[in-house]
Amino acid sequence: MKLSVIAAALSAAALVSTAAEAATVIDFNEFAAASTKFHGTSLSSQGFSVTAPSGAGLVSWGRTASNNGDPGGATLMNWNGGVVTIARLDGGLFSLDSLDFGDVYNVGSPETVSFSFFDGVRTTVRDVVLDRAKGMETVSLGMDSLQSFSFRLVHGTAAIQFDNLTVGEPVMSAVPEPATWAMMIIGFAAVGTAARTRRRNQLAFG
Numbered sequence: 582m583k584l585s586v587i588a589a590a591l592s593a594a595a596l597v598s599t600a601a602e603a604a605t606v607i608d609f610n611e612f613a614a615a616s617t618k619f620h621g622t623s624l625s626s627q628g629f630s631v632t633a634p635s636g637a638g639l640v641s642w643g644r645t646a647s648n649n650g651d652p653g654g655a656t657l658m659n660w661n662g663g664v665v666t667i668a669r670l671d672g673g674l675f676s677l678d679s680l681d682f683g684d685v686y687n688v689g690s691p692e693t694v695s696f697s698f699f700d701g702v703r704t705t706v707r708d709v710v711l712d713r714a715k716g717m718e719t720v721s722l723g724m725d726s727l728q729s730f731s732f733r734l735v736h737g738t739a740a741i742q743f744d745n746l747t748v749g750e751p752v753m754s755a756v757p758e759p760a761t762w763a764m765m766i767i768g769f770a771a772v773g774t775a776a777r778t779r780r781r782n783q784l785a786f787g
Contacts, residue, residue, distance in 0.1 A: 607747075620641065634663035650683035650744065657744070660740050661740070679722055680744075682709075682742065684742070689713045726753060
């Protein structure tokens with residue numbers, strides 16, 4: 582009885598945790614247009630902000646342009662180079678699984694991207710060298726509990742295409758979600774009730 586109750590409570594908590602950590606892919610396709618489109622220095626998509634330095638700012642190729650790394654959809658570019666910063670609009674923490682990159686003209690030129698990850702206290706940096714293949718390349722990042730992150734080119738052309746930002750809720754959290762707390766409390770209460778009932782039965786038949 583006790584083991585089955587514990588297992589049920591843990592399974593319920595795991596389901597809640599899994600649901601909370603489900604990944605979201607931000608593909609920027611709402612910005613797709615028939616021709617090249619300029620979006621200014623900032624925009625938002627699915628609860629996240631994307632900002633770029635002053636100047637031409639963020640740009641997307643037309644849906645059918647040969648330069649578009651996501652034919653029929655949209656990628657974004659920081660047209661004048663510089664740092665692109667991405668964060669949640671509500672300022673909350675998030676996990677970062679991966680991001681797709683391609684050179685600006687989609688011809689397969691080599692690029693090196695420098696990342697900075699900020700968790701609210703510390704900044705972690707990482708450089709990624711992209712392949713020379715035409716099209717988008719998925720860069721797996723596996724970062725958790727970020728407040729924001731940024732990237733820039735340190736070698737290659739001024740601009741770079743990026744797409745398919747895969748994010749989610751923080752996996753590691755100092756404070757469990759309220760629903761997880763509720764499931765844990767229910768589980769412990771059920772275990773306590775089962776233990777008391779078992780003791781009473783033992784005394785009754787002892």
